[in-house]
Amino acid sequence: MTKSKQQQCGARRSYVAALAVAAALVCGVGLAGATEIIPSVGLTSSVHDADHTTNASAGLALRGEAGLISPEVAVGYRTEKRFDGALKEHMWPVTASLWLTPVPMLYAGAGVGWYYTTFDYDQDRFPLVKDETRSDFGVHVGGGFKIPVTPVAGIDLQGRYVMMREQESHLVPEKFKPDFWTLSAGLALHF
Numbered sequence: 220m221t222k223s224k225q226q227q228c229g230a231r232r233s234y235v236a237a238l239a240v241a242a243a244l245v246c247g248v249g250l251a252g253a254t255e256i257i258p259s260v261g262l263t264s265s266v267h268d269a270d271h272t273t274n275a276s277a278g279l280a281l282r283g284e285a286g287l288i289s290p291e292v293a294v295g296y297r298t299e300k301r302f303d304g305a306l307k308e309h310m311w312p313v314t315a316s317l318w319l320t321p322v323p324m325l326y327a328g329a330g331v332g333w334y335y336t337t338f339d340y341d342q343d344r345f346p347l348v349k350d351e352t353r354s355d356f357g358v359h360v361g362g363g364f365k366i367p368v369t370p371v372a373g374i375d376l377q378g379r380y381v382m383m384r385e386q387e388s389h390l391v392p393e394k395f396k397p398d399f400w401t402l403s404a405g406l407a408l409h410f
Contacts, residue, residue, distance in 0.1 A: 253283070253284040253409060254281065254282070254283050254284075254409070254410055255280075255281070255282045255283075255284075255375075255407045255408060255409050255410075256279070256280070256281055256407075256408050256410070257278075257279070257280040257281075257282060257293075257375050257405040257406065257407045257408070258277075258278070258279050258405055258406055259277065259278045259279070259280070259375065259377070259403040259404060259405030259406075260275065260276070260277050260278075260403065260404060260405075261275070261276045261277070261278070261377075261401050261402050261403030261404065262274070262275065262276065262401065262402050262403075263275075263276040263297045263299070263399055263400065263401040263402075264299075264399060264400060265299055265398070265399045266380075266398040266399055266400060272299070272300065274297065274298055274299050274300075275297075275298075276295060276296065276297040276401055276403065277295060277296050277297075278293055278294065278295035278296070278403060278405070279293065279294055279295070280292070280293035280405070281293070282318070282407075284320070287319060287320055287321065288317055288318070288319060288320070289317075289318040289319075289320050289326060289328075290315075290316070290317055290318075291314075291315070291316040291317075291318060291330070292313075292314070292315050292316075293312075293313075293314045293315075293316070294311065294312070294313050294314075295310075295311065295312045295314075296309075296310070296311055297309075297310045297312070297399075297401070298310070299399070305340065305341050305344055306338055306339070306340055306341070307338075307339040307340075307341075308336060308337070308338060308339070309336065309337040309339065310334055310335065310336045310337075311334075311335040311336075312332050312333070312334045312335075312357075312381075313332060313333045313334075313335070314330050314331065314332035314333075314359065315330050315331055315332070316328055316329065316330030316359070316361075317329065317330060318362075323365070324364055324365050324366065324367075325362070325363075325364060325365075326362055326363055326364075326365070327361070327362030327363075328360075328361070328362065329358065329359060329360045329361075330358070330359055331356070331357070331358055331359075332356070332357050332358070332359060332381070333354055333355075333356060333357075334354065334355050334356075334357050334381075334383060335352065335353075335354045336352065336353050336354070336355065337350065337351070337352045338350060338351050338352070338353070355383055355384065356383075356384075357381050357382060357383035357384075358381075358382050359379050359380060359381045359382070360379070360380055361377060361378050361379030361380060362377070362378060363375060363376050363377035363378060364376045365407060370409075371408065371409045371410075372406060372407065372408055372409065373406075373407040373409075374404065374405070374406065374407070375403075375404070375405040375406070375407040376402075376403070376404055376405075377402070377403050377404075377405070378400070378401070378402050378403075379400065379401050379402075379403075380398070380399075380400050381398060381399050381400070381401070382398050383398060
C-alpha cells in the first residue's frame with residue numbers, strides 16, 4: 220500500500236472513531252439528568268506561530284451531566300493568519316469531550332476532534348498557489364468554571380489546548396505545527 224493510501228486509510232479510521240465518540244456522547248447527553256446548551260465567544264492563538272497573534276473565535280456546545288462526568292459535543296469557528304499574512308487559516312472544529320466535575324462549579328478533562336481547515340493563500344502574493352480545504356484529527360485537554368447566575372443560566376469560562384499533527388503548506392517553511400490554545404466565555408442555558 221502506498222504512503223498516500225495509508226494516510227487516507229488512517230484519516231478514514233480517525234474520522235469514524237471521532238464520529239463514534241460523538242454519537243456516544245450525544246446519546247449520553249440525552250440520557251443525562253441535566254443538559255446545557257452553551258453559545259460562546261473567545262480568544263485563540265497558535266502556539267508555534269512566530270507572530271503570536273490572538274484572534275476571536277465562536278462556538279456552540281451541548282453538555283450533559285451524569286454524576287461526576289459531563290459529556291459534551293461542540294462545534295466552533297476560528298480564523299488565524301500565518302506566515303506574515305500570506306496564509307489565512309479558517310477552521311471549523313467538531314469536538315467531543317468528557318469533563319470530570321469533582322465539584323459542581325469546576326471541570327477538567329480531554330477529548331477528540333475533527334478539524335476542518337481551509338487554507339486561503341494571498342492570491343496577490345502567490346497567484347499560482349490554490350486554496351485548499353483539509354480535515355485533520357486532533358486531541359485536546361482543558362477545563363473551566365461554571366458560575367451559576369440564575370436557576371436556568373450560568374456563565375461558563377473554559378480554557379483548552381489543542382494538539383494536532385504537523386501540517387504542510389505551499390509556503391516556506393513547508394511544514395508547520397498547528398497546535399493552538401483557546402479561552403472562551405459562554406452562556407450556559409439549562410433545559
